């Protein structure tokens with residue numbers, strides 16, 4: 091981890107954070123390590139927001155910084171995926187009532203570079219939209235993302251709606267996002283919880299039988 095980069099993001103020094111990230115990319119640093127530093131910084135921002143020393147503008151700026159840094163490292167990660175045969179289909183979205191998509195977008199990107207065909211429904215996605223998309227797109231795996239506590243119920247409702255539509259045995263469901271845990275997995279009725287994008291990739295590979 092680059093402590094300098096973690097601190098620059100956490101302290102809202104946008105120009106410095108982008109300069110450091112650019113230097114790291116150009117210097118050949120591991121893209122996953124750069125993303126790891128950005129992620130660590132988001133944790134600090136969240137803590138400061140909780141303690142009341144940061145407010146919404148800081149949350150927004152941290153999101154903007156993370157997106158810009160993710161865009162810088164994506165080309166490094168993308169090489170691996172070119173020319174590869176697709177393993178299977180994955181439907182993903184941030185559940186109803188929740189608009190956090192930075193973490194989801196990283197998951198989408200990692201699934202894509204690891205050879206999956208991904209349909210991303212975006213943010214604030216109602217349960218019936220997931221159901222319709224399962225019928226049309228016919229994925230083997232559904233990924234539900236959410237960062238708010240209220241997302242737990244939206245995830246539960248979505249799993250329920252998939253079940254009621256008679257589609258539950260056609261898909262494996264994984265969930266993830268800031269506050270998601272194994273407990274929440276049990277509560278929602280999903281098949282698995284993935285703590286980060288790579289965990290999502292491993293689950294998907296396991297379920298579609300890809301190496």
Ligand code: B12
Pocket residue numbers: 129132133134135136137139140146149150152153187188189190191192193194196197232233234235236237238239240264265266267268283284285286287288289290
């Ligand atoms: C950035 C941010 C925002 C940005 C979001 C920008 C965007 N485009 O996403 C903005 C400013 C819009 C925002 C708004 C709000 N936010 Co906010 N936000 C955050 C913050 C700081 C970072 C979240 C983030 O992007 N992290 C970075 C990513 C990379 O995180 P990650 O967890 O490492 O991601 C990995 C895993 O989660 C996993 N993953 C994610 N999805 C999935 C899916 C699957 C299938 C799998 C397998 C894995 C997986 O893979 C990811 C990549 O490795 C968090 C604090 C925190 N520490 O989480 C608060 C936080 C989530 N927000 C919070 C709040 C309260 C809000 C608001 C309600 C504030 C307000 N008063 O309006 C609104 C909510 C609006 C809404 N309806 O959704 C609270 C939630 C509290 C709660 N208990 O519900 C938090 C925890 C802050 C806090 N500590 O209080 N927020």
